[in-house]
Amino acid sequence: MSTGELVPTLAVVTLLVLAGCAGVPLGESDTTTASPSNESPTASPTPTGPASVTVDDAVTVENGTLPVNATLTFNRVEAVTGTDVDPWPVRVRNLSEWRGSVQQVGALPLNRALGFENVSADWSEPTGVTLQGAVYVHPGDGSAAKTERVLAHEYAHLVQQRTTMFPWQGRLDGPRPTTDLLLTRRTLVEGGAVFVADAYTERYLDIQSNTAYARGLYRNGSATYRSALAPYVFGSQYVEYRIDDPANLSAAYENAPRTTEQVIHNETPSEEPPANLTVRHQTADRSSWEFVRNDTLGEMSTRATLDTELDRERAAAAAAGWGNDRLLAFQHATNDSRYGWVWVMRWDNETETDELEDALLDYTYTRRQNSDAAFNYRALDDTTVAVVFGDAEFANAADLRATDGTVSVIVSASED
Known part of the structure; x- marks a missing residue:
């Protein structure tokens, strides 16, 4: 999806799907894809595989340097997820800001009418975007550990795409997907990446988990900012409800929810289907x-x-x-x-x-x-x-x- 001219009636899609990740320092995937019911700390997912990993599958870093070893981080994500995939190059660039962010959502007619406002994004924090064929990371002024956490999140998206985890991946939808369906998919995608990043952080880093970081921003942000963070918060909650090991990440997408209602309340499609309307x-x-x-x-x-x-x-x-x-x-x-x-x-x-x-x-x-x-x-x-x-x-x-x-x-x- 482009951030160019957008039909005003699609403004909510733009807010919650596109800008929902690009404007916050958490990392995102380009896969088209309320406060949580329990915001208390939850058990960390348990990664499988050895604590030390063999460093292979060399990652190329382009357009700059990173304060972390991109190859080591990639191989660690492979170990945590129990996968063996080829890497994509990492490009040092703030693609999040270039693609558009929550800063502009209030300019769109539907968003403006409903009460969403323009907000400022903090580009001093690390952020990332994963597109087909490349991972983009912007270290900002963040620590090496925060940059590594973002990079692990992005590599999780790479694993998701490389292993074709999503049931909708490669499928040609008939009618145009609704905002709710797009947001449901987005939430499942981001939730999986947060879950993997949590396991990675638990094993290799001495900083706050991806989930805790997202929830803290969610609680303290504006309504517009919360709408951008919701896929991370609810997605990680749902994936954590379904699995306890990132090596089983693909299982989180079996019998996947089809509405955001089902994601929020940890339900399957048969448990709470949409009412007739x-x-x-x-x-x-x-x-x-x-x-x-x-x-x-x-x-x-x-x-x-x-x-x-x-x-x-x-x-x-x-x-x-x-x-x-x-x-x-x-x-x-x-x-x-x-x-x-x-x-x-x-x-x-x-x-x-x-x-x-x-x-x-x-x-x-x-x-x-x-x-x-x-x-x-x-x-x-x-x-x-x-x-x-x-x-x-x-x-x-x-x-x-x-x-x-x-x-x-x-x-x-x-x-x-």
Whole structure:
């Protein structure tokens, strides 16, 4: 995915998938792929293999030097993961900053409307990116040990890709993947790399684990920053729940979750499938508004959105009843800088819907005060609610009706 021109309705994907890693000093993979339920320290994964390793598979370091032995680190990751793969070159470059980061997310229309803001990234800390064929590392002003931890994280991504661990790897998806599916895959990818880096740190380094570091940043960061860190926090939690040895990393991707709800709550696809939800749209002939696309944001994105205006614990509790959602995006026919959105959400039961309703009422009220966008809350039935937001004209033109589990979005004709 490029960081060039992006369709505004894909802004949440940009925030949570692309910028979600590139803007934080943890390392990332380019594989397209709330606070945690338990933030207390957890047992470290137990690596297999000897404490000392044979140094082979020489790694080429390009465009500069590193304060660590890249070849030794690579061979140690092979030992920890019980694999034997060929290395890719390591290039000393801050590719994270070049690709785009959480610094720019607030400039995108959907993100700005929902309350996400531009934030500053600390490039003095080591960061990394793994692309097909190369690993990029930016040491910054970090210690050799921190740089080595990032490099171990990146090598874990190399192992993931080299051994074809992901069930979706090489598969051609039919319909365009939703935000929730992309974020689910991203979270599983990053969670595996954090798990491996934790085992590596436990064995070879005398510094904080990758998980502890990510959780500390998560707890102390802004809502936008937390949304960027969520794949690391929830991903490592899920992988740790599934396996206890990085040599068994591939097992973490067997019967893998398909929604962020399932990742957050350590569930399989059969344990908590999305609730049935059908959303249809109809635009009147003389309407100024054109339908662009629809999407599913998922529990992780819902939590992150509510977190922009509510406290973290309340946002997490309200989002926990997520059953399904659809976000419909519309654009003005003659002014492409004007947008309107309808976000329909279905919750698992009436009790959880009541909790969400209270949270959404406060969220929409606060967003109206803090932005120039219109925000209208709509209760549709006992388990289905919606938020119509964006351009004020669109908010007045959109009518929602719910019948037998189907929601119809009708955008009326423009006034003469």
